[in-house]
Amino acid sequence: MGKRTIVTMPGDGIGKVVLKETLRVLDTVGFEADYINGDIGWEFWCKEGNALPDRTIKLLEKHKIALFGAITSKPKDKAASELAPELQGKGLTYYSPIVTMRQLFDLDICLRPCKTFKGNPLNFIRRGKNNVIEEPEVDVVIFRQNTEGLYCGVEWTNPPQNVYDALNTHPKMKNFSHIPKEELAISLRIFSKGATTRIVKAAFEYARNNKYKSVTVCEKPNVIRETSGMMLKIAQDMQKNEYPEIAVYDTNIDAQMMWLTKNPENYGVIVSGNMFGDIVSDGFAGLVGGLGFACSANIGREVAVFEPTHGSAPKYAELNPSIVNPCAMILSACMMLDHIGEHEKAAKIKNAIAEIIEEGNVKTYDMMKLPGSTKAIEQGAATTYQMTDAIIAKLKNKQ
Ligand code: NAI
Ligand code: MG
Numbered sequence: 001m002g003k004r005t006i007v008t009m010p011g012d013g014i015g016k017v018v019l020k021e022t023l024r025v026l027d028t029v030g031f032e033a034d035y036i037n038g039d040i041g042w043e044f045w046c047k048e049g050n051a052l053p054d055r056t057i058k059l060l061e062k063h064k065i066a067l068f069g070a071i072t073s074k075p076k077d078k079a080a081s082e083l084a085p086e087l088q089g090k091g092l093t094y095y096s097p098i099v100t101m102r103q104l105f106d107l108d109i110c111l112r113p114c115k116t117f118k119g120n121p122l123n124f125i126r127r128g129k130n131n132v133i134e135e136p137e138v139d140v141v142i143f144r145q146n147t148e149g150l151y152c153g154v155e156w157t158n159p160p161q162n163v164y165d166a167l168n169t170h171p172k173m174k175n176f177s178h179i180p181k182e183e184l185a186i187s188l189r190i191f192s193k194g195a196t197t198r199i200v201k202a203a204f205e206y207a208r209n210n211k212y213k214s215v216t217v218c219e220k221p222n223v224i225r226e227t228s229g230m231m232l233k234i235a236q237d238m239q240k241n242e243y244p245e246i247a248v249y250d251t252n253i254d255a256q257m258m259w260l261t262k263n264p265e266n267y268g269v270i271v272s273g274n275m276f277g278d279i280v281s282d283g284f285a286g287l288v289g290g291l292g293f294a295c296s297a298n299i300g301r302e303v304a305v306f307e308p309t310h311g312s313a314p315k316y317a318e319l320n321p322s323i324v325n326p327c328a329m330i331l332s333a334c335m336m337l338d339h340i341g342e343h344e345k346a347a348k349i350k351n352a353i354a355e356i357i358e359e360g361n362v363k364t365y366d367m368m369k370l371p372g373s374t375k376a377i378e379q380g381a382a383t384t385y386q387m388t389d390a391i392i393a394k395l396k397n398k399q
Contacts, residue, residue, distance in 0.1 A: 004033040004340065007059045007066040009305075011041040013312025015069020017322045018329035021388040022067065025330050028392045029345045031337065036063065040097050041071040041312075045079065049087045052097035060105060060303055065340060067333055068307040071097060072314060099153075102146050107298035107305060108195050109202050110146040110277065111335070114284035114294070115139050119358040121367055124264060124287035136265040140284045141212070143203040143269065144277025146298055148190050149227070151274040155187040191227040191273060193234070200235045202299075203271035204243045212268035214247040215239070218256045218280050219272060231273065257283050285309060292325030292366045295332040297339065306336040319374055322384040325364040327353055330391065352394035362390040 008023070010016040023035060038056040045051040051071065060066055074082070079094035101107065116123055116138045128134040156163060164181050167173050176184065203215050217235045219228035232250050239248040251259065253276040260267070260283050272280055285294035294309035308328035316324050330349065337346035356362050364387050365376035377383060382390070 004031075004065070005063045006033045006035050006336075007038045007056075007063050008035045009038040009040045009056065009066055009068040011069040011312060012043065012072040013070060013314050013317035014310075014322070014324045015041070015071065015312050017069075017317075017324065017384055018308065018326045019067060019069040021326040021384060022329045022333045024388055025349060025391055025395070026333055026337075028395045029348055031342060031345055038066065040068070042074070042082075045094055046082050047084055049083060049090070049092040051094065052100050057104065060101070060305075064303050065336060066303070066305045067329075067336060068305050069329065070308065070310060070312040072312040099151070101305065102298055105300045105303040105305075106147060107300040107303065108145060108147045109199055109297075109299040110142075110144040111202075111206075111297040111299060112142040112144065112277075112281040112285070112294070112309065113140070113335070114142065114281065114288045116288050117293070117354050117357040119360055120289050120293075121360075121363070121369070122289040122293075124261070126262070136263070138264045138284065138287050140264070140267045141206060141210075141269050142277055142281040142284065143199055143206070143271040144281060145191075145195060145199040145273050146277075147274070148192060148195050149274030150187060150189045151278075152188065152190045154190060155185070157185045158182045159184060159186055189224070189227050189273075189275075191230055193230065196231050197234055197238075200231065200238055200271055203269050204235075204238060204246060207246050207269040208243060212246070214249055214267075215243075215269045215271060216249040216251055216256075216267055217272070218251050218253055218270050218276055220252050220254070220276070221250065222252065227273065231271070235271065253279060256280055260284060260287065281309070289327075290366065291328060292364060293327050293331065295328050295335055297332070297335045299339070304336070304339055306332040306339070308332050316372055321374065321377070323365050323372060323374060323376055323381060324384050325366050326384050326388050327364075330388075348395060348398065349391070352391045352398075355394055356387075356390050362387055 010019045036059055038059045039053050040056055041051055044053055073096050123135055125133050125135045207215050217232050219231055221228040221232045235248050264287050291310040296307055296309050298305045310328055334346040334349050362382045365372055365381040368381050370376040370381055
């Protein structure tokens with residue numbers, strides 16, 4: 001395969017650090033690519049009034065595949081006050097460039113694997129029979145609908161009269177008839193049949209291709225009947241007609257959050273709407289090492305963006321040397337390699353990380369459960385660079 005062009009969007013804070021380290025790992029494994037920098041994040045909001053400049057959108061349109069670090073977001077008022085003086089008072093509004101990117105490129109499938117690395121001191125453990133400590137292996141992949149649902153952005157405080165009148169055609173609105181319109185805040189949860197079918201299909205295909213035995217629809221269809229109900233029905237029909245060898249289960253999000261800390265090994269592929277997918281994926285990520293290990297992919301029909309789940313961690317951004325765990329970003333890059341068919345290179349990197357963790361000689365501060373400061377280094381924590389170096393050394397040993 002010819003040389004790829006990958007758009008790299010470091011963003012803010014530790015996003016810059018972990019992305020740079022990831023490129024060192026990709027070079028070592030022999031992935032040949034031209035990397036083109038894409039501007040994104042707070043710096044560009046302040047300087048240009050746009051956290052996702054048009055030039056970056058053009059790069060994504062052209063090259064289709066991107067690695068993304070993390071961005072900083074701040075509340076509306078703070079965002080306005082940090083704008084360059086010449087941009088102030090022009091009515092510019094801050095929007096999260098991540099949400100914009102997802103909507104613009106219809107990155108409707110968010111994929112978040114949560115898999116135990118053997119020997120990770122952060123792994124979930126539980127007390128079993130006869131007080132024996134058990135460490136169940138978690139191997140869960142969450143498919144989160146990424147563009148609709150409760151995060152679709154259709155919301156009002158004090159809704160306009162025509163919206164209010166339309167809502168009042170619903171019999172359940174009677175429960176709110178005594179409340180003044182000005183005191184109502186409304187956020188809509190919209191599911192479309194097309195996008196719901198696409199996320200459910202992606203989950204079943206993944207389960208089939210990767211030999212998972214079940215797909216669990218994690219929603220709340222007993223209460224949120226229309227939207228959750230639609231997803232469940234689509235999944236049940238699809239299972240019956242197209243994936244008879246895979247079991248379909250359904251759980252309610254609230255109960256799922258309890259069960260995942262009791263029997264996380266019972267789950268394989270999970271599919272959810274936007275908000276519940278966000279919640280359940282953070283829940284499982286916490287069982288396999290947390291933010292230092294949580295990787296993700298945002299996949300559209302043409303464009304795909306790979307990013308760690310964590311943010312820009314501003315408190316850690318200026319630490320010298322950097323102490324944050326680069327694994328979440330490096331594992332996100334492995335998802336990119338898998339996406340473009342470079343499975344062998346992805347597997348090599350994942351195996352190198354697995355070996356380092358199992359050996360237990362190189363651990364970042366989070367893996368040692370230490371407070372995040374450079375003092376952790378004196379207590380034996382590896383820096384970001386040392387963790388990357390260890391992964392690179394493993395890869396070189398195998399060549
Ligand atoms: P965060 O994920 O940046 O950091 C939370 C905490 O998690 C850190 O203080 C640190 O203790 C730990 N942590 C994060 N990444 C780590 C790593 N690689 N290794 C070890 N420990 C790590 O979330 P926070 O503090 O809520 O938000 C900070 C900024 O990031 C905000 O401006 C927020 O809007 C933004 N953010 C951006 C995201 C993105 O770009 N996808 C996602 C989440 C937050
Ligand atoms: Mg989240």
